[in-house]
Each structure stands twice: as structure tokens, then as C-alpha cells.
Amino acid sequence: MDSCNYKLYHVDGFDSRQSLETYFSDKEGMVFHEDSLIFPIENLTKTFTKGHIKGDVLIDLSFGSMVHHLFAACDFFKNIIVLKFSDRCIMELKRWVDERTGAFDWQHAAKLHVDIKESSEQTHERENKVRSALQHVVKFNPEEENMMDPIVLPPADCIVTFCMIEFISKDKDDFIRYLKKFSRLLNPGGHIIFLGSLEGTHATVGKDKIRFLNYDEDFARKALVDAGFVIDNCEVKKRTLVSDLTDYKAMIFIAAHKDTV
Template identity: 45%
Template sequence: MDLHKLYHVHDFHSRNFLDTYFSSKPDTPFSHETLMYPMEKFHNAFSTGDIKGEVLIDISLGPIIHHLYSAQEYFRDIILLKPTDHCIIEVKKWINSRTGAFDWSHASTFVTEMAGKSDQCEEKEIGLRSAITHVVKYDPNQENVTAPIELPQADCLVLWGVLDVISKDLDDFVGNFRRFSKLLKPGRCLMYYGALNGSFFVVGGERFHIVKYNESNLRSILSDEGYVIRHLEVSQRIIESDLIDFDSVLFCTAYKEQKI
């Protein structure tokens, strides 16, 4: 029986989480899986110009924002959904440039270098801060996850590691996905990033649950829920560490089929 804590129920220290998995320190063990690889994939996907619109809704693990640097040019409003007050406070510190906010400058530097505009890091930071128009609390157990707030349906829905940690098993994964999927307009794009064949991750010495699923599981779920996959790729884990258990990460873009 899995006795690990659940992210959205038991919460974790958001700054500890960022310092452990997203730091600029050279010895950060997961810089490929948490920083470089996903940022490159999101950057490449947005740079095609095919994924754009008015509203992007992002539901990601913890108070992360770095994968959205490349989105700000293609969406007027970016709305972040978070399940805990602690996480909301942490991300708002960064949005409002408060003292003690987590420093994401290593991420903005990487993005601007990829775009060949390494002198525009500050502009990237300012641009994303202004593009994030709302940070909303959600409850994955409600049919309308942001009730009583009714959000506009999005032109792009980003799910970054969140289904992995709020879902107790695959049936729960499908139910959570279904509720999140209601936030996306038919015909528009889902961007998905997650860890395959995982079981736990550690924050502050405490183990948190990761649901175990593989590429085939995800392909089947997306197909069953009315999505057409446009791009999917898997990257094998590079670094070994006792802090987290998974074997690879997956990036995917898929389109929600139009209702006939």
C-alpha cells in the first residue's frame, strides 16, 4: 500500500521544493528533466506559432513558471491554477517581484539563449509577470475545479507533472484529467509533461506520491478522452538520485477534437 503523502492534500514547503529540483546550482541533480529538457520542448512547440490564442491555463506541480517564458508572446492572458495557499503565496512573490522571491533568472537566460536573444532576459521576466493575469486556487475533487469561480475556456491547457502527483491510481488519473479537460476549448491544444513509471519524490525529507503510468497508458487515455496526439516524445532519466523515483519523462502536444 502506498503510504506516501499527496501533494494537494498534505502540501509541501514550496521554496524547499524549488531549491531541491529547480535551483541554478551546478550540482542540481535534475537540471535536464526539470529545466533544460522541458523548457526546450515548450519553447520549440510555441515557436512554431501554431499554439496561440487569448487564454492559456497552466496547472503545474508546485510554484513553477519557467516553462511559460516562451508562451507570453502567443497568449494575452496566462492563468495559473494551484491547489494550496502556500504554493499561491510563493508564486505571487515572484510575480510581484517581492524580496525573497525565487530567482528564475537562470531559466529566463536559457530561454533567451535558445531564441538567440540573450540580451533580453529582463524583458522576458517582465513580460511573463505581466502576462500572468490570475492565480486561482483549485480543488481537483470538484467537477468545476475552480468553483465558485467560472474561468473562460482556454485556447491552450498546460499540465506539468500535476496529474502524476494528485492521482492515487490510473482511474483517479482519468477522472482528474476529465475535470481539467473541461477547461480547454474543443479544437485547441493540450501541452503535457510528466514522469513515467514513477512512485515518489522527496521534499524536506518527506515522501510524496507519484502515480505509476507509462507511455501506452497516456496514449490510451488521451485517445479515449477525445484527443488527437500531434507530437509525443520520451526522454530517459539521466541522473540517479534517492530523491525521486521515475525512469523517464514525456512531453506531448494533443488537440481536443471538435464536437460534431
């Protein structure tokens, strides 16, 4: 398929449930387990348990309807606010929050946050703790001055963005512009945790190929610095899985704080 036929995540929409089944499930043959589940969960858990990233409000701006990356955050933040582009993503996420029939099953991800010897009841407690913290799922438009208009959010102590900015940026200038815009949601000295996929061009969801921006580690670091952040930690995991569904070369995790100078 020619790149001009790729769909745009925030313009054309996509099947949010299909993206969960393809990239985040525990079904047999799901080859993205290490990159999409273990890598973010391990790094987020390690980062939060150091104890210096915590507070009242965490804002999540991430791709689709995924929630597994927030399981570590609920121990360190009282309130988690999730921002989504589409009603479809909001509906899918709220189905899980409200424990409705047909909700995507995240139990396999919750198990990664509890000791292997703990019981299934404790795993369920982990999910409920996230549900309790995650009471606000808000639609937003990153092109508006107040992205959540007419809602005004409280300033956040931390922002987590997972494979979002590369999907909405048409070029590298856009990438930096969105980082600066997201930075305005933070308290002075607040933290950002950035997760993304390096050196790729698209991800397949069902019959559609969704385009994303091609960038490397050096650019990701530079973009955060240009947006006013100081990088505290960076981890890169090279891709080892084999799949023609997407063409990224590595996953990246960056923890940074907002420069107050």
C-alpha cells in the same frame, strides 16, 4: 520508507520553496537540470514557435510553484491563468510575480529562452513579459464540479499541465477522469500540453516523500485519447541523472488537441 507513509501532494501539502530549490534551481549539485529545466523548455519552445498553438487564454495546472515552463508561452498567449491547490504555492508564485524580496530566482531559466549573446536586460524583459501575462493565480479543487468555485474562468485555448495529474491521481481511472475534467476548460479544438515523469512512485521534498502514480508512455497516450484528445507530438527523454530523491525512469512531453468529432 514504506509506500503507505508517503504523503499526498494535494492532501498533506508540502514545502513548495524546498521543491523549487531541490528540482529547479541552478545551485551547484542540482542534478535535475536536463530533465526539469532543459527538457520542458526546449519542447515547449519548439512546440509554440510552430505557430499553431496560440490564442487569448492559457491555463496552467502544474506541480508546486514553478513558472519556468511558461516563459515560452507568453509570446503566444495574452493571458496566463495559473491554478494551484494550496495557499502556500500561491504565495510562493505571487512573490515572484510581484518581484518581492526573497522570491525564488528564475533568471537561469529565463536565460534558456534568449540567445546566449543577448544581455541580462533582455533576460529580465523575458521575465517581465511572463509577469505581465500572468495576472491571475487561482486556488482550485479538482473534486468540485466548478473547480474554481465561485470563480468562472473563460474557456482556454491551451492547457499546460506539468507533473500535476500523477500527483493527485490515486489510480489510472483517476488520471483519465482528471484529464476529462481539465478538457472541459478548453475551447473546441483547444490544445493540451502534458508533461510528466514516467514509471516512478515518489519524489522527496525535504524530509517528506510525496507519492505519485506509476504509469508508462503507452498509458499516457491511451489516457489522452480516452479523454478525447488527438495526439500531435510525443517526446520521451530517458533519465540519465543519478539521485535517490526520486525514482522516475523518464520524462514525457505530449502535445495534443481536443477532438471536435
